[in-house]
Amino acid sequence: MSTPLVVGVAFVAILTWLVVRSSTKKPYPPGPKGYPIIGNLLDLNTDPWRLFANLADKYGEIFHLDVVGQHIVVLNSLEAATEVLDRHSSATSSRAPNIVLQEYMTNGTTIGFMPYNETWKKVRRISHDALTRVASVNYDNLRVRESIVLIDALLQDSSEWQEQLKKEFASITLSGFFGYPALTSFDDPAFVGIYDFVERVEKALTPGNYVVEFIPFLKYLPVSLAKWKGDLNVSHEKDYALFRQLRDNGVGFAEKSGRNSLAASLAADAQKMGLTIDDEVWLLALLFVGGTDTCSDMMQWFFFTMIAHPDVQRKAQEELDRVVGRSRTPTRADLDHLPYFTAVVRELLRYRSPAPIGMPHYSTEDSWYKGYLIPKNSIVTFNQWAITHDKEAFGEDAALFNPDRYFNGSVGSETLKETKGTGHHGFGFGKRACVGRYFAEDSLNLICAQILWSLNIEAKHKNEKGEPILPSPNELPPGFAGHPLPFEIQVNLRFPDARVVLDNLKESLPA
Numbered sequence: 096m097s098t099p100l101v102v103g104v105a106f107v108a109i110l111t112w113l114v115v116r117s118s119t120k121k122p123y124p125p126g127p128k129g130y131p132i133i134g135n136l137l138d139l140n141t142d143p144w145r146l147f148a149n150l151a152d153k154y155g156e157i158f159h160l161d162v163v164g165q166h167i168v169v170l171n172s173l174e175a176a177t178e179v180l181d182r183h184s185s186a187t188s189s190r191a192p193n194i195v196l197q198e199y200m201t202n203g204t205t206i207g208f209m210p211y212n213e214t215w216k217k218v219r220r221i222s223h224d225a226l227t228r229v230a231s232v233n234y235d236n237l238r239v240r241e242s243i244v245l246i247d248a249l250l251q252d253s254s255e256w257q258e259q260l261k262k263e264f265a266s267i268t269l270s271g272f273f274g275y276p277a278l279t280s281f282d283d284p285a286f287v288g289i290y291d292f293v294e295r296v297e298k299a300l301t302p303g304n305y306v307v308e309f310i311p312f313l314k315y316l317p318v319s320l321a322k323w324k325g326d327l328n329v330s331h332e333k334d335y336a337l338f339r340q341l342r343d344n345g346v347g348f349a350e351k352s353g354r355n356s357l358a359a360s361l362a363a364d365a366q367k368m369g370l371t372i373d374d375e376v377w378l379l380a381l382l383f384v385g386g387t388d389t390c391s392d393m394m395q396w397f398f399f400t401m402i403a404h405p406d407v408q409r410k411a412q413e414e415l416d417r418v419v420g421r422s423r424t425p426t427r428a429d430l431d432h433l434p435y436f437t438a439v440v441r442e443l444l445r446y447r448s449p450a451p452i453g454m455p456h457y458s459t460e461d462s463w464y465k466g467y468l469i470p471k472n473s474i475v476t477f478n479q480w481a482i483t484h485d486k487e488a489f490g491e492d493a494a495l496f497n498p499d500r501y502f503n504g505s506v507g508s509e510t511l512k513e514t515k516g517t518g519h520h521g522f523g524f525g526k527r528a529c530v531g532r533y534f535a536e537d538s539l540n541l542i543c544a545q546i547l548w549s550l551n552i553e554a555k556h557k558n559e560k561g562e563p564i565l566p567s568p569n570e571l572p573p574g575f576a577g578h579p580l581p582f583e584i585q586v587n588l589r590f591p592d593a594r595v596v597l598d599n600l601k602e603s604l605p606a
């Protein structure tokens with residue numbers, strides 16, 4: 096080798112060493128080492144919530160993964176999540192780009208999944224104004240109506256109880272958003288069409304289903320070479336037609352009936368903010384996605400915990416008998432006088448979440464946490480499972496379902512301050528916290544209250560000792576779902592007169 100070549104090779108080697116050294120020297124949070132180039136890709140080849148839970152045990156409150164060059168930062172404590180996502184929200188409030196969802200499914204306006212930009216701020220603002228704590232009261236009649244429908248259906252046949260829950264929340268949302276009549280069948284075209292859309296959104300959000308997310312130039316291929324584009328075009332047109340029709344009906348319903356619909360409240364504000372009707376259509380569609388499966392997943396955990404903890408069920412029912420009595424069902428006004436019952440729902444939202452690995456944010460600037468760098472363009476998520484089971488915040492029994500923790504001082508005042516007094520962070524953090532939280536929380540409170548007032552809930556199958564047979568609460572279905580593994584339930588009316596009270600109440604509610 097000639098001298099200049101040797102010098103050249105040595106120079107390149109030193110440079111490479113320096114570059115590698117300086118990039119590995121960046122103070123990222125700790126994390127598993129991974130392989131060159133693909134990084135931690137193989138680690139993700141397992142249920143994400145379980146991987147995250149194991150890594151949280153090993154690395155503590157924050158860890159870092161590198162997946163083919165994409166930084167992923169996971170926050171595992173309340174302190175880390177509030178610091179990074181609440182206090183540094185100007186750096187950590189965006190969402191990762193999603194080509195299929197944004198460009199092919201919804202034409203841009205996907206409230207939960209848009210980047211942090213001016214359009215997002217507008218749709219967020221009008222959704223926020225339409226879904227305030229005060230506005231949520233307007234939907235109470237629907238919540239009670241659908242609770243009675245659910246109770247009747249379960250008394251007749253509880254074998255499809257998870258499906259019945261889905262239908263209940265779809266019905267509340269369809270009526271509340273669009274003035275749509277109560278769903279009477281699983282075959283209702285709006286129910287079927289909307290669930291089709293929900294499933295396609297979930298597919299688009301699950302990494303690996305669309306290669307174009309990793310190799311964006313694939314979107315320039317002609318449809319003849321990219322069948323997925325043609326398929327998405329067909330479903331886009333179908334979805335648009337459905338939601339446009341629902342939106343128009345919802346606006347018309349409010350004008351004709353003088354009653355409320357979310358479509359009408361949004362329409363008034365959207366025009367003032369310079370948003371288009373198409374923006375409204377996709378906003379409503381995405382709010383629907385956000386508000387149905389999440390609630391029905393939480394209700395599955397409600398049934399689970401009531402069966403697993405019959406003592407809690409009895410205690411809540413005794414309180415309902417004492418405060419509400421048996422001649423009417425509980426109302427919103429009763430909730431203030433039902434501390435034990437409200438602690439049950441609060442504990443439910445702490446104990447389990449429909450999003451065990453959070454809703455990943457995306458950073459738009461570098462930020463720091465306790466000396467660790469969270470680089471720009473990182474996926475930053477809160478590990479809901481680890482955060483709500485953190486012993487420092489919630490006590491030694493943090494992993495257990497125990498509504499008493501709110502009375503015996505085991506949830507410290509510091510923790511309650513961080514959680515704005517709610518005792519949980521089930522609705523996320525920072526500017527991206529769930530815009531429908533009052534809507535959802537009120538629904539859970541009122542529906543659970545109607546159910547506990549009316550029904551005794553048991554497992555369908557019991558062992559020789561009479562104990563319920565349930566799956567482990569520490570197992571979740573594969574993927575991202577936040578509901579328990581399947582089990583069967585059995586329900587009975589708590590007392591005969593409940594039938595009369597429910598029938599009369601149903602008669603008195605607007606259809």
Ligand SMILES: *[C@@H]1O[C@H](CO)[C@@H](O)[C@H](O)[C@H]1NC(C)=O
Binds near residue numbers: 202
């Ligand atoms: C998407 O929106 C743009 C305007 O914002 C509009 O011109 C275009 O037709 C829309 N595309 C679809 C498929 O709806």
Ligand SMILES: *[C@@H]1O[C@H](CO)[C@@H](O)[C@H](O)[C@H]1NC(C)=O
Binds near residue numbers: 212213214215
């Ligand atoms: C915000 O992002 C969405 C989705 O990428 C895009 O359609 C919209 O035009 C953006 N708005 C602004 C003001 O940049």
Ligand SMILES: *[C@@H]1O[C@H](CO)[C@@H](O)[C@H](O)[C@H]1NC(C)=O
Binds near residue numbers: 328329
């Ligand atoms: C969908 O297909 C129709 C007709 O085949 C075409 O006119 C339209 O531009 C396509 N839309 C998109 C968003 O590709």
Ligand SMILES: *[C@@H]1O[C@H](CO)[C@@H](O)[C@H](O)[C@H]1NC(C)=O
Binds near residue numbers: 502
């Ligand atoms: C909390 O207090 C109640 C009533 O005093 C008691 O029954 C319960 O066992 C206590 N729970 C805990 C976790 O200490």
